[in-house]
Amino acid sequence: MTGRALKKALLLVWAFWTVWAGPSASAATLPEIEFYGNLPEGCGGEPRTVSLESYRDLWATLETEDPNFPAQGPGTYRGVYLGSLLDELGVAADTQITVLAEDHYVLAMPRLMFSKMKAFLAFERDGNPISPLKGGPLKIVFPKESEADPAAYIWYVKAFWIGEDCGSSVQVVDTSGRAATFTFPSSQKELFLKRIPTTVPKGYRAGWDPLPVLSEVRGLLLRDVLGGNPSGVHFVEFVPLVGKSLHLPWEVAERIPILLVNIWDGRPVPVAFGGPVWVLLPTGEYRELLQWVGEAPAFFFLKAVRLHP
Ligand SMILES: Nc1nc2c(c(=O)[nH]1)N[C@H]1C(S)=C(S)[C@@H](COP(=O)(O)O)O[C@H]1N2
Numbered sequence: 441m442t443g444r445a446l447k448k449a450l451l452l453v454w455a456f457w458t459v460w461a462g463p464s465a466s467a468a469t470l471p472e473i474e475f476y477g478n479l480p481e482g483c484g485g486e487p488r489t490v491s492l493e494s495y496r497d498l499w500a501t502l503e504t505e506d507p508n509f510p511a512q513g514p515g516t517y518r519g520v521y522l523g524s525l526l527d528e529l530g531v532a533a534d535t536q537i538t539v540l541a542e543d544h545y546v547l548a549m550p551r552l553m554f555s556k557m558k559a560f561l562a563f564e565r566d567g568n569p570i571s572p573l574k575g576g577p578l579k580i581v582f583p584k585e586s587e588a589d590p591a592a593y594i595w596y597v598k599a600f601w602i603g604e605d606c607g608s609s610v611q612v613v614d615t616s617g618r619a620a621t622f623t624f625p626s627s628q629k630e631l632f633l634k635r636i637p638t639t640v641p642k643g644y645r646a647g648w649d650p651l652p653v654l655s656e657v658r659g660l661l662l663r664d665v666l667g668g669n670p671s672g673v674h675f676v677e678f679v680p681l682v683g684k685s686l687h688l689p690w691e692v693a694e695r696i697p698i699l700l701v702n703i704w705d706g707r708p709v710p711v712a713f714g715g716p717v718w719v720l721l722p723t724g725e726y727r728e729l730l731q732w733v734g735e736a737p738a739f740f741f742l743k744a745v746r747l748h749p
Pocket residue numbers: 507508541542543545590591592593594595596642
C-alpha cells in the first residue's frame with residue numbers, strides 16, 4: 441500500500457469511528473426504569489428508580505436477531521439478563537412480573553419464565569444506543585433458541601410492576617399541588633357496579649386465564665374519589681404509571697359519570713390488564729368525549745388524578 445492510500449484508509453477509519461459510529465451508549469447516560477408493586481421495601485409507595493449504570497456487574501452481551509426488524513439481521517446487544525436483575529433486586533422466584541412500555545403495551549409473565557427464556561433487557565446494539573425508531577432506548581430481546589413469541593419483544597420499556605395485588609389506591613393532587621393518597625373502600629355498598637365488554641391494554645401475557653367476553657367491574661365515580669365537587673378547577677389530568685396523561689376539561693369531567701374501576705370480576709385489577717385502576721369513559725353515551733379521548737372506552741394504569749386551576 442502506498443503512503444497516500446494508507447493515509448486515506450486511516451482517515452476513513454477515523455471518520456467512521458468519530459462520525460458514523462457515534463459514541464457508545466455506555467458513555468452516555470442510560471435510561472432509567474421504575475419498579476412498582478411488591479418490592480422488598482414494601483408495597484404501594486413511590487417506585488424505585490433503577491439505572492442500569494449502577495448494575496455494571498450484570499452487563500452482558502447477547503448475539504441475536506430482532507423479529508420486528510428482520511432486514512437488519514443479527515446483531516450484538518448489550519444489556520442485562522432480566523433474571524439476574526430481578527435476583528439483584530430481591531424479587532422472589534414465584535412472582536408475576538409485568539413490564540410496561542411507554543405506549544401502554546405490556547409483557548406479563550411469571551418471574552421464572554423471564555429466566556427460562558433468557559429475557560434480555562437491551563440498551564445497545566452493535567455499540568450504539570437503540571433508537572426510538574427501533575424500539576429503544578430500552579427493549580427486551582431473546583436468544584433465538586428461546587423461540588419467544590415476537591409479541592414478547594416489547595419496545596420502549598419504562599417500568600416493571602412486581603407481583604399482583606398491591607391494594608387499590610390513587611394519588612389525588614389538588615389545584616394547589618397538595619397530594620393525598622385515596623384508598624378505595626372495601627365496603628361493597630359504596631361501590632358502583634357495571635357489566636361491560638372486556639377491553640384491556642395490548643400486550644403479551646403468559647400464565648393468565650383467557651379473557652371473559654364480559655367483565656363485571658366495580659369502582660367509584662370520579663366525584664366520589666375527589667370527595668365532592670372541588671371549585672376553581674380548569675381541567676383534570678389522569679396520570680398513568682408510564683406514558684402520556686389524559687386531559688379533560690373540568691366542565692366535561694364533572695358532568696359525565698366517569699368511573700374509576702379497581703375491582704374486576706371480584707378481585708383487584710392486575711397491572712397486567714391495565715390496573716391498578718381503570719378510568720371508564722362512557723364514550724358510547726357521551727359522544728362529546730370522543731374529541732378528548734378518541735373511541736377508547738377506557739384509560740389504563742391510573743396512578744394519579746391531578747386537578748389543574
Ligand atoms: N411497546 C410495544 N412493544 C411491542 C408492540 C407494541 O405495540 N408496543 N407490538 C408487539 C407485537 S404484537 C409484535 S408481533 C412485535 C412486532 O411488532 P411489529 O410486527 O408491529 O413490528 O412487537 C411487539 N412489541
